[in-house]
Amino acid sequence: MEFPDLGPLWLTLKLAGATTLALLFIGTPLAWWIAFTRARVKAPIEAITALPLVLPPTVLGFYLLIFMSPSSPLGSFWVSVTGDALTFSFTGLVAASVLYSLPFMVQPLQTAFEAVGRGPLEAAATLRASPLDAFFNVAAPMAARGYLTATVLTFAHTVGEFGVVLMVGGNIPGETKVISIAIYEHVETINYADAHVLSGLMLLFSFLVLLFVYGMNRRMPVRTG
Amino acid sequence: MGELFFDISLGFEGFQLSAEARVALHGITALFGPSGSGKSTLLRVLAGLETQARGTITFDGEDWQQSGAGIFVPPHKRGAGFVFQDARLFPHLGVHGNLSFAARRAPARENGINMETVIKALDLAPLLPRRPASLSGGERQRVAIGRTLLSRPRLLLMDEPLAALDLKRKAEILPYIEKLPGTFGVPVIYVSHAIDEVAQLASRMIVLSNGTKIAEGGVSDVLERLDLPEAAGRFEAGVVLTAKVLSHDTGYHLTTLEHKGQKLVMPLANLAAGAEARLRIRARDVALATKQPEGISVRNILTGTVREIREEAQTAHAEVLVDIGGAGLRARLTRASVAELGLQPGTPVFALVKSISFDRRMLAGGCELS
Numbered sequence: 135m136e137f138p139d140l141g142p143l144w145l146t147l148k149l150a151g152a153t154t155l156a157l158l159f160i161g162t163p164l165a166w167w168i169a170f171t172r173a174r175v176k177a178p179i180e181a182i183t184a185l186p187l188v189l190p191p192t193v194l195g196f197y198l199l200i201f202m203s204p205s206s207p208l209g210s211f212w213v214s215v216t217g218d219a220l221t222f223s224f225t226g227l228v229a230a231s232v233l234y235s236l237p238f239m240v241q242p243l244q245t246a247f248e249a250v251g252r253g254p255l256e257a258a259a260t261l262r263a264s265p266l267d268a269f270f271n272v273a274a275p276m277a278a279r280g281y282l283t284a285t286v287l288t289f290a291h292t293v294g295e296f297g298v299v300l301m302v303g304g305n306i307p308g309e310t311k312v313i314s315i316a317i318y319e320h321v322e323t324i325n326y327a328d329a330h331v332l333s334g335l336m337l338l339f340s341f342l343v344l345l346f347v348y349g350m351n352r353r354m355p356v357r358t359g
Numbered sequence: 360m361g362e363l364f365f366d367i368s369l370g371f372e373g374f375q376l377s378a379e380a381r382v383a384l385h386g387i388t389a390l391f392g393p394s395g396s397g398k399s400t401l402l403r404v405l406a407g408l409e410t411q412a413r414g415t416i417t418f419d420g421e422d423w424q425q426s427g428a429g430i431f432v433p434p435h436k437r438g439a440g441f442v443f444q445d446a447r448l449f450p451h452l453g454v455h456g457n458l459s460f461a462a463r464r465a466p467a468r469e470n471g472i473n474m475e476t477v478i479k480a481l482d483l484a485p486l487l488p489r490r491p492a493s494l495s496g497g498e499r500q501r502v503a504i505g506r507t508l509l510s511r512p513r514l515l516l517m518d519e520p521l522a523a524l525d526l527k528r529k530a531e532i533l534p535y536i537e538k539l540p541g542t543f544g545v546p547v548i549y550v551s552h553a554i555d556e557v558a559q560l561a562s563r564m565i566v567l568s569n570g571t572k573i574a575e576g577g578v579s580d581v582l583e584r585l586d587l588p589e590a591a592g593r594f595e596a597g598v599v600l601t602a603k604v605l606s607h608d609t610g611y612h613l614t615t616l617e618h619k620g621q622k623l624v625m626p627l628a629n630l631a632a633g634a635e636a637r638l639r640i641r642a643r644d645v646a647l648a649t650k651q652p653e654g655i656s657v658r659n660i661l662t663g664t665v666r667e668i669r670e671e672a673q674t675a676h677a678e679v680l681v682d683i684g685g686a687g688l689r690a691r692l693t694r695a696s697v698a699e700l701g702l703q704p705g706t707p708v709f710a711l712v713k714s715i716s717f718d719r720r721m722l723a724g725g726c727e728l729s
Contacts, residue, residue, distance in 0.1 A: 260441035
């Protein structure tokens with residue numbers, strides 16, 4: 135048996151890594167705002183954040199394709215700045231994945247921040263800690279479990295992405311041909327042997343990720359003051 | 360001597376806080392009132408934790424808040440330490456970590472507050488290696504007080520720090536709090552709805568009711584007022600008086616004290632002769648007689664004259680303030696007794712005080728009965 139091309143595997147890990155990193159920066163302030171705001175727009179924002187959970191990926195992919203195409207305002211702006219199109223490119227795939235995986239980052243963080251609550255932050259403020267200081271030295275460590283869950287789930291969910299990639303990224307080797315697309319292509323061409331290897335790797339990976347998350351949750355019991 | 364001035368208002372659903380006062384920045388000032396009177400909210404406003412509050416707060420000439428001019432100093436820049444009712448230790452840090460969290464952020468001026476002095480004053484050494492979750496309620500509050508001190512606050516705000524503790528733990532911590540202003544030179548504003556805590560700790564008090572200030576002044580003066588029934592809670596109403604220790608009788612285990620030239624007897628107190636003790640006498644523990652009683656077990660009978668009578672309409676009771684050589688003593692009688700004895704301002708009376716009503720925790724300096 136010949137070993138299949140592992141390029142799609144590396145591309146997948148690169149995409150998931152970039153998406154997770156981007157979402158850590160975007161998801162933290164968003165989750166923080168949702169957790170602590172008293173504004174009325176909280177409910178609509180929460181609903182929009184959760185949309186990727188319920189939308190068929192093809193629907194999300196379809197709209198993204200339209201918004202990012204070089205003929206749209208956003209797409210043409212991107213082309214004028216970078217010279218490249220967003221659609222059918224790795225960058226466009228990262229942008230799409232950020233939206234697609236948004237709830238997997240935001241919801242665990244929001245729950246973790248809500249569990250921290252205002253109490254410890256008020257205590258930190260009266261001990262002369264600035265809001266940023268209080269975030270990094272009180273809220274973030276207390277929400278460590280939430281960060282672990284959010285990071286792992288976001289990464290794993292991006293790895294399993296298919297519909298959005300198909301719509302926005304297509305199937306360009308080394309650029310947008312991620313593992314799920316490669317498996318689909320192997321099956322289409324009745325190359326079951328390669329499909330087996332890649333699918334087996336995905337199965338093993340997914341199991342290990344979940345085992346890690348549940349294992350860490352056992353080892354990091356919630357400590358209360 | 361600096362002062363804290365505030366004139367603030369804050370409204371939320373069904374509640375309006377609107378209070379103004381000047382607080383001298385030394386010793387302990389109590390913010391006193393029943394549950395829901397707004398005292399904790401007022402304390403949070405002073406700390407800057409209620410961003411919706413409007414008005415003026417000036418600390419020792421420095422603006423903390425001037426809503427008209429758009430000035431609002433955030434809590435971490437006010438230098439007001441806050442001890443919360445629920446301690447709020449950081450669960451991800453140990454006791455030592457919690458203390459050094461505050462110490463690292465404290466301004467670098469030498470004022471006698473450092474790890475060593477605070478750990479010593481609050482007996483925290485045995486707790487240092489432990490985690491907050493493993494501490495008892497009383498230990499947690501001691502750590503919280505130590506942590507707040509280590510941030511070198513210019514003002515210490517304490518929000519019912521003993522409310523969650525049982526009587527025994529309260530009695531353990533009270534002496535620590537009592538000596539804070541003296542040991543560390545930090546003025547304290549202490550919120551409480553327990554009159555015995557206020558009587559032991561504070562020299563001045565502000566009384567709040569339904570979000571407004573209804574009285575302020577020295578603790579003894581405020582407690583003598585009969586027009587503040589709900590403030591002190593009828594059952595616990597009473598006065599604080601200062602008495603000098605005269606002698607001890609080790610045979611009968613009694614201590615004799617002098618108050619305004621009259622003698623008082625109480626269970627043996629571990630106090631040197633000549634020392635001053637702060638005693639609290641509850642109105643319900645005082646009876647009045649118009650003739651010298653005879654053949655009676657009560658040992659403390661003080662002579663005085665009725666200064667003021669306040670009958671409570673729709674109830675059986677009346678509060679009587681008796682003048683004992685210039686100091687006040689409150690008695691709670693039935694309105695029927697007031698009528699039968701013919702009491703009115705100026706009537707000479709004998710006030711009978713049950714000796715057991717002297718509260719051991721009311722001794723100045725936190726000494727124990729032996």
